[in-house]
Amino acid sequence: MPYAVPFMMLGAVLFGIGLVGFLTRRNLIIMFLCTEVMFQGVLLNLIAMGLRHGNLQGQGFGLFVLVVAAVEAGLGLAIVVLLYRRRGTLDAESWRTMRG
């Protein structure tokens, strides 16, 4: 088994844990943390693929994903704080206006 495959398996496990947390927790900040865990899984995959092909494109793309993740963290937290100001709770279930 080549060197990069265990890293990709680990990336899949991290993505799965993040997805389970995102779907089962109802706290907005915990859901946000779970998206960060999923990001880590995806980044591991990118770097492992770059390692396997022996070029720099994996690392370059990983850098851009890091930038986008930092951006997403800033905006996401601003939105969470805004939602908290409107309803006074972090419960995602309190935002169900569009449910039929």
Place this chain on the structure above:
Amino acid sequence: MNTPAWLEPLMFYLFAGVALLSALGIVLCGNIVRSALCLLGTLGGVAGLYFLMFANLLAVIQLIVYAGGTLVLIIFGVMLTSKSPWVRFAARRGEIVASCAVVAALFVSLCKILTDVDWSAGATGSAQVVPVRDIGAVLLQDYLVPFEAASVLLLAVLIGAAYLARPQPAERTSAP
């Protein structure tokens, strides 16, 4: 430098274990502050794995940007929003079972893909540490347009986050 052959698998399992246990801690922990701290373990473990994959620059950037910047931001968010860190909003049992089933199916199919692929095709042999100079050259030659677009994106987000977090009109009129 000569490193013993058992060291690399040991480091892999160590970092992977730290990352996985912390990720589980984020999902299962009842306290928001502890969940946020568990994220530090995941980020650190994954950064160690980057070192094992010869991506030293990315590992350092991960430690600085994520563990240094984003995590502090998240903890500020927790402090700004939490009345009690122990508040737990329960999901229904059916939702938990359904999401676990979906994720298990996804994981099994991903593992099947990973084990079925013929990895010997098109593989290049020697993995080694890349000098930072090469990464800089790639960023400023091959990826110049995305690089500049990232700076515009950062500026837009700076303005957008300040706009979103500004004092609300109702708060402004109530202030003296």
